[in-house]
Amino acid sequence: MSFPIRAITLDLDDTLWPFAPIGARIEQTLHAWLLQHCPRTAQRFPVEAMRELRAAVYAEHPQLAHDLSQLRKLSLVRAMELSGDDPVHAQAAFETFYSERNRVEFYPDALPALARLAARVPLAAVSNGNADLARIGVSHHFAFQLGSREHGTAKPDASIFHAACAQLGVAPHQVLHVGDHVDLDVVGAHHAGLRSCWLNRDGATWPHAQLRPDLEFTTLAALADWLDASHHPEPVAA
Missing domain, CATH: 3.40.50.1000 (HAD superfamily/HAD-like)
Known part of the structure; x- marks a missing residue:
């Protein structure tokens, strides 16, 4: 044609x-960063629990379905608040995530x-x-x-x-x-x-x-x- x-x-x-290998690396890299900088968050929200929290935050904010970066930041803030870590770290955690997100094959x-x-x-x-x-x-x-x-x-x-x-x-x-x-x-x-x-x-x-x-x-x-x-x-x- x-x-x-x-x-x-x-x-x-x-x-x-392919996105699947990026998604897998993101979760592991972010968890490793949290273990070092926000250990209470890492302990309360290991990879699977963080994934569930993120899904809950996404469901709460359908108006942000087009903005995955903002939803990710909101999820990190929520996780840190619930764990007793200072949510001021959320931006640095997001930068760690975002750097890995843009490492593509x-x-x-x-x-x-x-x-x-x-x-x-x-x-x-x-x-x-x-x-x-x-x-x-x-x-x-x-x-x-x-x-x-x-x-x-x-x-x-x-x-x-x-x-x-x-x-x-x-x-x-x-x-x-x-x-x-x-x-x-x-x-x-x-x-x-x-x-x-x-x-x-x-x-x-x-x-x-x-x-x-x-x-x-x-x-x-x-x-x-x-x-x-x-x-x-x-x-x-x-």
């Missing part, structure tokens, strides 16, 4: 890198493919997560990064897709959104009027009968191949 694309929006977690195909895509069309990151492309070291491939925290609403809400298109200066039907999540990425982009690409690295079966992605690939390199074969350069309005 070939159709005109003037820009691409990209999901991050589980699209450019890209899928083997991702970085070369990212460079190839960026050489063809403008790229924008659109994510519900709180990764920082500048800290990770790949922001130079992107025109900008739009997170749900900054926007105020998370995918699959159409407004975050439309905001990215507006910032790119490209109509939604000429923007391809690429991501791993069936509903947040593919269905969300479709309903917002964008073209969609399901990055299906695990070879899963598409679950919806009435709606399909415009494209489906198992690697980002395959998407770059498709773009190389189908792309006809068009000037993007300033």
